[in-house]
Amino acid sequence: MGLLENIQKNIADNPILINSEAAFSKFLELGFPDIKNEEWKYTSLKKVISYEYEIEKNTEEISEKEIKSNSLNFHNAIIFLNGKIYSKPKIKGVTISNFEDQNPSFDNAITALNASIASNGYSISVDSNTVVSEPIEILFLTKNSSNNFIQYRNNINVEENSEVKIVEHIKNLSEKICFTNSVTLVKLKKYAKIEHNKLQDNNDNQISIDHTYVDQDKNSISTINTLIFGGLFTRNNLNFTQNGERGESNMNGIVILDNKEFADNHTFMDHKMPNCESNELYKGIYLGRAKGVFNGKIMVQPDAQKINAFQANNNLLLSDNSSINSKPQLEIYADDVKCSHGCTIGQLDENALFYMNTRGISKEDAKAILTFAFASEALDKITIKELSSLARDLMSKKLNVNLSF
Amino acid sequence: MKKEELSEDELLDQVTSTEYKYGFTTKMDSDTIPKGLSEDVVRLISKKKNEPEWMLKYRLEAYKIWLSMEEPDWANVKYKKPNYQDIIYYSAPQPKKKLDSLDDLDPELKKTFDKLGISVNEQKRLSNVAVDIVMDSVSVATSFKSTLAKLGIIFCSISEAIQEHPELVKRYLGTVVPSGDNFFSALNAAVFSDGSFCYIPKGSKCPMELSTYFRINEAGTGQFERTLLIADEGSYVSYLEGCTAPQRDENQLHAAVVELIALDNAEIKYSTVQNWYPGNKDGIGGVFNFVTKRGICHKNSKISWTQVETGSAVTWKYPSCILKGDNSVGEFFSVAVTNNFQQADTGTKMIHLGKNSKSTIIAKGICAGKSDGSYRGLVHISKGAKNSRNFSQCDSLLMGDKCGSHTFPYIEVKNNSSQVEHEATTSKIGEDQIFYCNQRGIGTEEAIALIVNGYCKDVLNQLPMEFAVEAQKLLEISLEGSVG
Numbered sequence: 001m002g003l004l005e006n007i008q009k010n011i012a013d014n015p016i017l018i019n020s021e022a023a024f025s026k027f028l029e030l031g032f033p034d035i036k037n038e039e040w041k042y043t044s045l046k047k048v049i050s051y052e053y054e055i056e057k058n059t060e061e062i063s064e065k066e067i068k069s070n071s072l073n074f075h076n077a078i079i080f081l082n083g084k085i086y087s088k089p090k091i092k093g094v095t096i097s098n099f100e101d102q103n104p105s106f107d108n109a110i111t112a113l114n115a116s117i118a119s120n121g122y123s124i125s126v127d128s129n130t131v132v133s134e135p136i137e138i139l140f141l142t143k144n145s146s147n148n149f150i151q152y153r154n155n156i157n158v159e160e161n162s163e164v165k166i167v168e169h170i171k172n173l174s175e176k177i178c179f180t181n182s183v184t185l186v187k188l189k190k191y192a193k194i195e196h197n198k199l200q201d202n203n204d205n206q207i208s209i210d211h212t213y214v215d216q217d218k219n220s221i222s223t224i225n226t227l228i229f230g231g232l233f234t235r236n237n238l239n240f241t242q243n244g245e246r247g248e249s250n251m252n253g254i255v256i257l258d259n260k261e262f263a264d265n266h267t268f269m270d271h272k273m274p275n276c277e278s279n280e281l282y283k284g285i286y287l288g289r290a291k292g293v294f295n296g297k298i299m300v301q302p303d304a305q306k307i308n309a310f311q312a313n314n315n316l317l318l319s320d321n322s323s324i325n326s327k328p329q330l331e332i333y334a335d336d337v338k339c340s341h342g343c344t345i346g347q348l349d350e351n352a353l354f355y356m357n358t359r360g361i362s363k364e365d366a367k368a369i370l371t372f373a374f375a376s377e378a379l380d381k382i383t384i385k386e387l388s389s390l391a392r393d394l395m396s397k398k399l400n401v402n403l404s405f
Numbered sequence: 406m407k408k409e410e411l412s413e414d415e416l417l418d419q420v421t422s423t424e425y426k427y428g429f430t431t432k433m434d435s436d437t438i439p440k441g442l443s444e445d446v447v448r449l450i451s452k453k454k455n456e457p458e459w460m461l462k463y464r465l466e467a468y469k470i471w472l473s474m475e476e477p478d479w480a481n482v483k484y485k486k487p488n489y490q491d492i493i494y495y496s497a498p499q500p501k502k503k504l505d506s507l508d509d510l511d512p513e514l515k516k517t518f519d520k521l522g523i524s525v526n527e528q529k530r531l532s533n534v535a536v537d538i539v540m541d542s543v544s545v546a547t548s549f550k551s552t553l554a555k556l557g558i559i560f561c562s563i564s565e566a567i568q569e570h571p572e573l574v575k576r577y578l579g580t581v582v583p584s585g586d587n588f589f590s591a592l593n594a595a596v597f598s599d600g601s602f603c604y605i606p607k608g609s610k611c612p613m614e615l616s617t618y619f620r621i622n623e624a625g626t627g628q629f630e631r632t633l634l635i636a637d638e639g640s641y642v643s644y645l646e647g648c649t650a651p652q653r654d655e656n657q658l659h660a661a662v663v664e665l666i667a668l669d670n671a672e673i674k675y676s677t678v679q680n681w682y683p684g685n686k687d688g689i690g691g692v693f694n695f696v697t698k699r700g701i702c703h704k705n706s707k708i709s710w711t712q713v714e715t716g717s718a719v720t721w722k723y724p725s726c727i728l729k730g731d732n733s734v735g736e737f738f739s740v741a742v743t744n745n746f747q748q749a750d751t752g753t754k755m756i757h758l759g760k761n762s763k764s765t766i767i768a769k770g771i772c773a774g775k776s777d778g779s780y781r782g783l784v785h786i787s788k789g790a791k792n793s794r795n796f797s798q799c800d801s802l803l804m805g806d807k808c809g810s811h812t813f814p815y816i817e818v819k820n821n822s823s824q825v826e827h828e829a830t831t832s833k834i835g836e837d838q839i840f841y842c843n844q845r846g847i848g849t850e851e852a853i854a855l856i857v858n859g860y861c862k863d864v865l866n867q868l869p870m871e872f873a874v875e876a877q878k879l880l881e882i883s884l885e886g887s888v889g
Contacts, residue, residue, distance in 0.1 A: 327814065329811070333809040336833055344825065344826050345818045345824065
């Protein structure tokens with residue numbers, strides 16, 4: 001039995017699980033995508049869905065100590081234990097609750113599955129004219145005695161002239177596989193601003209597929225930073241839609257993978273209205289037998305004139321067995337635009353390494369300095385100090401060096 | 406200076422209301438078989454060409470493969486799929502006697518060529534180009550054959566090659582583009598009626614440009630030509646290809662296959678100026694250009710594709726290089742112009758297998774009217790292709806707000822000693838650029854011409870002299886009113 005049979009059996013045993021019949025029948029109709037699907041060309045789910053899973057069942061206790069040691073310990077923290085909301089902060093002007101999507105939307109098999117069985121997730125609603133001064137941490141902890149398949153469905157709503165910063169973090173504490181399928185819907189009203197950080201320093205038992213949809217009204221600014229420092233299998237789908245003029249969308253990503261880790265970043269930027277801007281920067285560093293995929297699509301709809309859209313994807317392959325597949329795409333239907341994408345794949349500069357060696361810097365240190373410098377352009381986009389220093393620590397750990405500068 | 410007052414919109418109007426200059430038909434008797442495709446038709450074509458048994462077998466196998474395949478639809482183009490039973494698969498201009506010299510050429514045919522501006526006569530001696538002309542499906546004239554034969558160079562129609570050099574054809578045909586490669590290559594392998602064949606012997610440098618001119622004449626026909634070009638060890642050849650078709654309301658299918666083989670230390674330069682009928686300005690008619698072109702590079706060899714694509718209603722082609730040998734080099738230079746309702750999905754594939762292999766891709770797209778242009782390319786660096794290098798640049802220039810420009814590059818890298826760079830930009834001609842020119846007394850129209858010319862220069866520079874002139878002219882026609 002694989003995941004599909006596990007799900008079907010579970011639902012046959014317990015029909016109340018389904019939120020949306022339409023979504024579930026869509027999922028059954030489409031099935032899990034295979035590599036013949038253009039969007040999944042380089043990302044095979046075959047192995048991921050061949051494992052045995054329990055559906056939405058977590059049994060193991062998680063102690064306070066474990067929570068503390070895995071959290072960033074921000075003042076504002078929403079903590080989920082085994083899929084259920086455990087604690088949430090009280091913040092002035094912000095409403096936080098468990099998200100119950102009455103009318104779940106979906107646009108592919110994976111999100112249809114999420115729409116049909118997800119019953120947990122956060123809902124954050126920021127009132128108008130509110131600047132949330134401290135960042136909100138969202139921590140999902142799971143611990144289970146068997147492989148587990150779990151869904152989250154989240155909602156963030158930022159009203160006019162408001163601003164919020166978020167750090168989202170998923171952690172599997174057990175030796176068994178946790179497969180997380182999450183969907184996050186972000187809505188920005190006019191002049192709203194969000195910085196959403198996804199910290200994915202997953203261990204080798206974490207499989208994650210994430211879909212984030214950002215819907216922007218005029219003059220809103222959204223930034224999503226993705227920090228991938230591990231994980232057996234990670235697939236992120238970021239979809240931005242600009243529904244008003246003068247919007248700005250930013251995506252930054254750092255991917256550092258080792259061993260047999262795999263990460264796929266899929267981004268889609270939909271420019272529907274004129275005078276907007278988007279910036280995209282993804283840096284990938286691959287060691288061991290790690291595999292990376294990048295797929296970035298920029299769409300400029302007819303009449304969306306005066307668009308500036310920039311995309312860059314830079315990759316370092318630092319081992320013989322690592323590989324990268326990159327697919328930057330532009331689809332442009334308006335003429336008065338400035339759009340570009342750039343993609344590079346290469347190694348550290350031999351001359352730079354040699355230069356440092358001649359100045360007494362060891363080979364390892366020189367490599368670390370250059371690698372770190374390579375990633376720092378994306379790292380600098382993070383405005384939360386605690387997160388940025390944590391990211392540095394995680395990076396040096398991953399690269400196996402001591403970055404004491 | 407007279408048109409200086411033209412506003413940009415007016416200029417665009419001019420650009421989009423251009424006529425196709427090669428749209429005439431030639432009244433000639435032709436030997437045409439009935440419409441439709443079946444095993445019998447494949448046999449009939451083979452019989453008409455008086456082909457040996459192995460060739461018929463090859464065709465029938467390809468036909469079987471084709472039957473089992475589905476027409477692909479992944480390209481970013483929209484068109485009404487042709488009815489494959491409604492196409493004439495073989496049409497040959499009559500009378501079909503063997504030509505000894507070009508003086509024996511049918512006067513009607515000669516007139517056609519004169520209109521096309523290709524002189525199949527002594528002029529060619531001056532410009533030093535040997536031409537093979539393929540009309541509808543059959544090669545009608547090949548010039549300079551004997552001069553080339555002295556050097557051991559074989560340049561003839563492929564049906565002649567099947568008769569006279571079966572060992573070469575048998576050895577190489579279908580090795581780079583197998584019949585089952587894709588839907589159109591299978592169709593081509595089953596029904597191809599003619600095309601060019603060229604063999605350059607070891608160590609020789611072909612003293613003149615070789616050229617093939619393709620023309621669809623008969624209504625309702627499809628053109629399926631096959632080109633096979635073999636450059637033996639240490640040889641060099643530059644090959645040109647041009648094409649035109651009459652103006653018709655129907656969509657004619659052109660599904661060609663080109664195979665290049667560059668053996669050790671050989672170099673092939675393959676240039677195309679594609680000017681099939683693009684359809685009228687309402688998007689009616691025009692040629693469907695679904696072509697498979699691929700070359701294989703052995704050790705230290707080089708294949709360079711240069712293409713200027715201005716014609717066809719729908720273009721769907723990816724001239725590719727398989728860089729099999731160590732130190733092999735692949736190049737791709739392309740200018741694709743789309744206007745009115747034209748659609749082009751074109752690009753290249755560079756498959757790096759050998760060590761130190763290098764590839765360069767420069768693709769320039771110009772879109773006007775309501776057209777759509779796409780660049781689709783693959784750079785694949787396999788694990789064994791150590792120290793290989795790729796540079797890709799694909800730029801699009803948009804003229805008008807109803808056109809679309811797209812890029813779909815695929816980059817796959819499987820080792821850590823290779824370097825790959827890719828960059829793409831999309832923009833329109835900057836108002837500041839035009840203003841700057843205006844300031845210096847250059848009219849808006851000339852300024853656009855200047856900028857477009859400069860934009861394409863990287864590619865046009867790669868074309869042999871004779872073709873560069875033609876390509877410039879074509880750009881002019883395709884974007885008339887703005888390019889001079």
